[in-house]
Amino acid sequence: MSQNLFFKKESEVTPANLGDAIQQAIEIEIATIPVYLYTYYSINRSPDQDTISGSLVQELVKSGRSVADASAIALDLSAEIMVYANKSGALIMSVVIEEMLHMALSSNLKQALAGLPDLVGKSPSVWPAALPGHEPVFWINKAGFSLKQLETFLKIESPDPLADAGLLQAPIPYKTIGQFYDMIKECIATNDLPYNTHSPQLLPGKGYYAQNNIDTVYYDKDHKPHFTNAEDSGDLLYVYDRDSALHAITCIVDQGEGTKGVPGLNPDGSVDCTAIIPPDFDGKNKKELCHFEKFAQIYCHYKTLSNKFNSLDIGVVDISKYFVTNVPLNPLTADYPANIAPVSDLLNGIYTYLFVMVENCYMKAGSTQFEIFMFGVHKSMIFILNSICGDIMKLTYTTPQGQVCAAMPTFEDYPFGLLSSPKSQLIDLYNTAVAVYPTISYLGPRILDLPDVPLKIRGKF
Amino acid sequence: MAIVNYNSNVSLCGGTPPAPAPAAQGAAAPGTSVTPSVELHVCMGLNACKGHDRNGTNNCAGTGYCATAQQHNCQTLNNCRGQGGCGLYGDAEQQLTPGANECAWQGSCAVPIQAERFSTLGENAGKSVWLQARKLFEQRMVKANRSYGKAPFKCGPPQNWLISVLGSYDSCGNSGDKRCSFGFNDPEVHAKELCEGKKE
Secondary structure, eight states, X not given: OOOOOOOSSOOSXXXXXXXXXXXXXXXXXXXXXXXXXXXXXXXXXXXXXXXXXXXXXXXXXXXXXXXXXXXXXXXXXXXXXXXXXXXXXHHHHHHHHHHHHXXXXXHHHHHHHTSOOOOTTOSOOSSSBOOTTBSSOOOBOOOOSSHHHHHHHHHHHOSSOOSSXXXXXXXXXXXXXXXXXXXXXXXXXXXXXXXXXXXXXXXXXXXXXXXXXXXXXXXXXXOOEEEOSOTTSOOOOOOOSHHHHHHHHHHHHHHHTXXXXXXXXXXXXXXXXXXXXXXXXXXXXXXXXXXXXXXXXXXXXXXXXXXXXXXXXXXXXXXXXXXXXXOOSSOOGGGSXXXXXXXXXXXXXXXXXXXXXXXXXXXXXXXXXXXXXXXXXXXXXXXXXXXHHHHHXXXXXXXXXXXXXXXXXXXXXXXXXXXXXXXHHHHHHHHHHHHHOGGGGGGHHHHHHSOOOOOOOTTOO | OOOOOOOTTTOSSSSXXXXXXXXXXXXXXTTOOOOOOOOOOSSTTOOOSTTOSTTSOOOSTTOOSSOSSOOBOSTTOOOSTTOOBOSSSSOTTGGGOTTOOSSTTOOOBOBSOOTTOBBSSSTTBTSBHHHHHHHHHHHHHHHTTOOOOXXXXXXXXXXXXXXXXXXXXXXXXXXXXSSOOSSSOXXXXXXXXXXXXXXX
8 A cells, every 4th residue: 555645635435436435445454454464473372381480480489489389370370471472363363364354345345336456555565554544643553562552453443533633635534444434335325326246256155264263263271262253243245236235344344343332442542441341242143352342352451461460579570571572663675684585575475466366356257266266365375474474583683773673574565577477476586585595495386386367457447 | 002103105194295107108008017096085094995094004994094195284285185184274164074175275274183173163163173074984984885993093193193103293373282282271181072072
């Protein structure tokens, strides 16, 4: 996303600008994905319990407790950290998965009402980034897991308008994402619009979307798994008329901000943790929290757990030290040294190729679409991208500020050229990357397996 | 329970598959000896025929020690029909068909299937994936009017056993050890519950 100028001085959605408004919605959804993913990868979901427990025992004994007492407390608290780290990761991933669903639902909407969705090159290119059109403007960082980062997440998903006044001049302005979707909804509900039912969409029942996977699962203290997304909370939808269009938007808003009127953020951006109970659910079986409530739950749990540690008289403890990797703020590939930059380029190539493939799914139907999605998108996202994100984080570098950090996925759009296919460029990126980092050699055959799909020529469709 | 020593030259469960024989030019020469392929299946206790486990030594259907399909650790990495696992990824429908995917790359999880793996979606959510695979296998045997024996492990191969046999074993995902990671649980109790068909 290059901070597109969608509109000038327009503040409502009309049939004339509906296509641009839906494209804006798509780009809002896309903007959230790299942010949530970046923070997700900063979390060590299964830290070493013995290390946590051992350091706690030392601190507790120093504070005058017997070894037996210290060990009992340390065992309990270290298990709580283990659960919290894993749960935070699961809940953030459960939101990422639904943001990808929202991108697809909005793309279906655009395909039905205004033509092909534009997905490639729409990730934020300038950091800190802003949600297109959000008022007031608030800045979003690619940052490690922290209370501050959770406050940003809560602003993104807030059901209530944010307090500060500010102005972003270009796109259609809105105060909450739900309010923006309401404007689109209003336009669809009150106008007799033609629906394109002939062009391909991403449809339910083909195995494209799964509400849960092992990454949305966390284990409690008894190692019982908890599933963070409910199966009835939403799925892909075929948009072919007014009702189905409205249904798709309702699904997006219900999963994101949830029901209007539930307690949101305090004026200072914090959360009133006493007010979020009972939680706001997005499915009829009341099993799943909306995104805002998921983040509020992690935020409030962080505070509760911190208070427990800080009541032990072992000094002020930032619990994130037990499970959050030291990561840079808003890194770019250009910041990385020569032994990391090619790996980052490959990672961004895969990340961008995902959007290339999804765009192609809106141009191809039947088995071709199925193969692109199942063998290309799934393989790239679940196996290749996830693997290379883990691999790049094994590398460290010194930031310009002199801090030693793990190299992180930067989630930049890779600028594929037009002289050869994106896949052949991806293979070149792999060859360059594996030369400096042979650890990733196992990915070579899987990259070769990917479908070879072209870039969409802008303005052609 | 005897431990089967891993030998990457014997079969496909964990090792590099043997190089395929060169394609015959035209019709096969008379008298040419061709080693027939065994059925490729995804785990312990899922073999349909005698001698069709990774060592080729099992006596009858359902008693084999390990997969003949190539080991892999994630969704979309299976070579062909019936050679994919499921459980950790995939939609609700895919998660009901471990070892019964229609085509290459349509499996949704690792092979072989460790006993600790549970489904994450659908009717089998929270329940053992291996037991689901075994159920499908037994239904198939009944339909084919075939007898079958007990699997070496009642509930599939435990992860630690797979590691001892294969040298390493991994199924994808970031959520941690499926067997045990915290101070307050008994992995054996969990294994027993999963084995009894209870939800995790």
